Amino acid sequence: MMKKKMAWMLCAFLVAGLAGCGDNNNGSSTVENPGDSSVNETGSPAENNSAEADGSGSGTAGTEEAKDYSDTEFRIAWWGGDARNTQTVEIIENFEKKYPNLKIDVEYATYGDYFTNLTTQATAGNLPDVYMMDYSRINEFVDAGQMEQLDSYIEAGSINLSDVDDSLVAGGIVNGGMYAIATGTNAPCGFYDATVLEELDISLSQVPTWSEFSDVITQVYEKTGKRAFINPNTGNLQSYMRSVGKDTYAADGAGYGFAPEDMVEYLTYIYDLYESGAAVSSAEYEGEEGASLRDGNDIWLKQNGAEFSNQLMAEEDGAGKRLTLVAHPSAENSVVSGTYLKPVMLWGISSTSLNKEIAADFINYFVNEPSVYDVCGADRGIPISAAMRDHLVKSMSESEAHVLEFISYLSDGVATAISPAAPTGSAEADTYLNELMEQLQYKQLKKEQLLDAVTTAVEEGAAVLKQAAAGE
Known part of the structure; x- marks a missing residue:
């Protein structure tokens, strides 16, 4: 990870983008059955903008093309309302195209119900392969051994954080190890x-x-x-x-x-x-x-x-x-x-997942793939990747620009360091x-x-x- 000054990055991004702000046009579309437990490969193919993401986006590797994933069980879970659920399903549909015949089961609920369900699944040893974690609950799941440590995936480049400031991923660190990656940055x-x-x-x-x-x-x-x-x-x-x-x-x-x-x-x-x-x-x-x-x-x-x-x-x-x-x-x-500035909705991998490489690739996809932000815009906060912030500004709405301006102001010496995550x-x-x-x-x-x-x-x-x- 490259260290940068957060305030400088956000201010530069803001200056570059405000002139082009207009109506919200983040490319999201309606999914016919967002509550269905399976995700169909429908809709237009995801545009491969991996060059724009410094080679870390949705390009398909040859080894992936050679394998049939029809027998692979893979689950992703998150919390959110109707708009976020529809956006996330569309993003997952696009990600599925990297893995022939892979069908991803999706699980989502409102925030309170989500953690009730997640706690039940953790007790039963049946957590999803990839699941969204809140900063306030991460210690609880790490202490229970339910989250995979991600440092080896980052070091190998499976999760590419080369243009992500260290401060933007610090919220996923517990006891010196990285256990989750934020989707963005926001503030109360x-x-x-x-x-x-x-x-x-x-x-x-x-x-x-x-x-x-x-x-x-x-x-x-x-x-x-x-x-x-x-x-x-x-x-x-x-x-x-x-x-x-x-x-x-x-x-x-x-x-x-x-x-x-x-x-x-x-x-x-x-x-x-x-x-x-x-x-x-x-x-x-x-x-x-x-x-x-x-x-x-x-x-x-x-x-x-x-x-x-x-x-x-x-x-x-x-x-x-x-x-x-x-x-x-x-x-x-x-x-x-x-x-304070808070890491938004961190993605983590279950320590018992049988498909950890696919799980790491999904997190990498969410961090570095431009089409993700064409769909979700700034719904999950300001992207942690500098390249994705540059990409988002091209279609930023006035409301998203206001969020960016707000975060930029707070990051310029106004906000203080986030408190440690809530204890078990x-x-x-x-x-x-x-x-x-x-x-x-x-x-x-x-x-x-x-x-x-x-x-x-x-x-x-x-x-x-x-x-x-x-x-x-």
């Missing part, structure tokens, strides 16, 4: 209708402070009656803790990295916004959350703590209009930013925190009850983390 964010602020002559910084964020939300509500859609959860909690120089988990993973009083400060902030009427949670909002920003719903800003910049296009589809990105807030007078046991431990924050959403807690409730939840969650760290 909120989405809002900028025309609301323009009409009121109010500004909102791209990375506001916590006080600026609440002041703007309050001003908009007082002047228009429009509210912000905000959910307290571990995503927003992490941003708050990072902004005050702490983190969600202790460095050794055996507990939390904050005191109960720190969490009370964050929840009090949210509590006050709810009490004023300026913000609403999913517990109170009666409409479809994906369309909450649509005109007529009286919601002008959405930040649920689990959304990232690559989701802008989907949010705009739901809202029926252009939206603007805003980073999670930072603390006042602090040199520490709560925001965090999914169970965090249920105590999430249940508490859900009570806040439903207004089942009074402000004076917060400290006792938070102390209990933190102690219970920390006990789970301590037990997991001890291997019990």
Whole structure:
């Protein structure tokens, strides 16, 4: 891998591409049966642009042509909504053409259901050959021996990362070994209708402070009656803790990295916004959350703590209009930013796969094949390959250009290093925190009850983390 300065790369890419931005034309097409368990070899052949990808794209090797793969069982799994599922199936159809008679079984679900299914498959020893991994869960699967280490495939060139900056693949490294490759880069964010602020002559910084964020939300509500859609959860909690120089988990993973009083400060902030009427949670909002920003719903800003910049296009589809990105807030007078750049939806290989070479080739294809980005655009974030970023800019939409501009701004010394991946046991431990924050959403807690409730939840969650760290 070649080291480069991330900010310089993104800025240069942005300057080169913004002049050509227009309507979204990422080449995706509808698959007739995206939910079918098998993928048919239909549609036009994938254009071989491997020369554009420095020889690492979809060129078919002679040994591949000589073998019949009709008896090969191969599975790929990921999470996503309808648009991503359709895109990924089309990409897989094109990849299949490299391997005569290979039929790939696809499995996908929404994020929550996906990891429920994946955990069940892992327990049964039946993981897909290639499966998508989230940064927050990678330690859990690596520690259980369920992910193949990829260093040998990278060294052999089976997965070509020659034009990928080291910082963009660091999220797949666990205990010094590479176990997964990100599909792109994004950042946690909120989405809002900028025309609301323009009409009121109010500004909102791209990375506001916590006080600026609440002041703007309050001003908009007082002047228009429009509210912000905000959910307290571990995503927003992490941003708050990072902004005050702490983190969600202790460095050794055996507990939390904050005191109960720190969490009370964050929840009090949210509590006050709810009490004023300026913000609403999913517990109170009666409409479809994906369309909450649509005109007529009286919601002008959405930040649920689990959304990232690559989701802008989907949010705009739901809202029926252009939206603007805003980073999670930072603390006042602090040199520490709560925001960070995150590896997007990492591809990993099952340690028990019988087809690891094909699996490695699929990951390489996703990193280096131009036709992949003709189909999916920036849905999975800004591509990690410099060549693929150069390719994407040719058909970039205005929304994708806004995502790139946002990531470029954050990468230029604004975002701080991403926190270590969540430790083993965090999914169970965090249920105590999430249940508490859900009570806040439903207004089942009074402000004076917060400290006792938070102390209990933190102690219970920390006990789970301590037990997991001890291997019990």
